[in-house]
Amino acid sequence: MKNVFILFALLSLFSCKQKKKDELKETRTSGTMKILVDETVGPLVQREIDIFKIDYPDANFLATFKPEEKIIPAFLNDSVRVIILPRLLTKQEEKYYTQRNIKINTSRFAVDGIALITNQDNIDSVINVKDVIDILQGKSSSRKLMFDNAYSSTFKYLKELAGIKQFPPKNVYAKNTANEVIQLIAKDKSFIGVLGINWLSEKNTVFVSNKDKIKTLGLKNDKGKIGGDKFYKPTQDNLINGIYPFLRNINIIDCEGRDGLGTGFAVWLRSQRGQLIVLKSELAPHKLMPRQINYK
Template identity: 45%
Template structure:
């Protein structure tokens, strides 16, 4: 009888220990890796900091990559969750369909591809047609500098110009958004192409350089919204669809079930995540409600 009395508490402790296993992944606990487009590092870092502060048992390892490398790693099953500015193509999605994995997508923000120049440069505006001409190799008087040849910003403007490869003149690619900011700061007469979040939240190292830069106003093609004048990538202009170079931000979850990926996606789309987006200068997918207290 005494042995039974001792055994029952031990058995109960065993089951409690198993059910609270810290290694077991849930929506708010466990360990996982999330790939993210380097173009969105400032906003993603902010979101992760608040998420892990709210849920201390969550351990997310962020790996930043250029878009092409990110998608290749996702399809190759190196990671199951990614943050990027496009959806999977039908061919890419088919890889997961064959494994009976449902791909979940959550849009959480609208970003802008920003064009920056030194304040000492004569450049303050540019039209979409001029951008297309440069991308097609027709215009060499203005030079574009990208973050990475495999980046989402390069892909975005290649799609805009309807080209499959970059021209041999007028376009240059470095490695990161921070390198673009440094290069434009030190070289008057070039136009940098970055995610607007890097300009809005540059980090302490880049803050002094940002002060010497300006964001160019962009005019759209005739007959399209934003073709009446030059618009800058403000939240209002993104909301009114007047800034021509906007793109959606998604978290793509290929886990096939509940886990930290789906938990982080819910957080990004929830009120706290949307307030972080709003504060960052990007446009939230849904504008958080504003509370007014009247005494």
């Protein structure tokens, strides 16, 4: 009887270990994956993750949502090998992986844009790209910009466009989050808020509670450039047609070096189901875009 009990205990222990091993097995639709996400596109990515987990309950994501400059170091020092950014990696960033013969798989799955918002009582309803650049270069004192974060990809995008390395001494400021920008603009008409478009969504309760107090500015590009013929708002149609001046590609970049959950999620993001979520988020799905946009 004692031997039977010992045998039963050993079988149970082996069964538990085997079950645990099977649970940890990573495939395209199961396992655990660490992923870094630029928070300016956070709402969209969170919805994609939520639906993917409904489709594949054995998939587990350890997602970190932070400003771009806060997550890039973790990606480059090999702490996390999957990242979602509204740009491509630079040649210098690619070297961190290519010099170790690790393949970089980059897939665009959506196109978003940078929205400019102001208080509903502000007399301005449009702005030129040149005016935005002038503010960033310290040439204009009549308007003030408020970014979602000093380390965000929105500031990086416009900083590169304006050819500056840091904030000018006046008229350009930053909060900590996009929702803080929305709340400020709702009560202060002296600022123009700068944030990712997908934060201006009916699924964002902060936006919904303040949307009657804010408005989105129309944006006109420089003459001769796309979007330079008139003022365009960041509507879904204007994103799909590629005519809104401040467009950005949203990419998933996978450097895991294996066919695992990172690969499966990237493929799923570009599938009909993943693209439908992009469409419902009022951004531009990858498959509906008429051309590849090479904006950073």
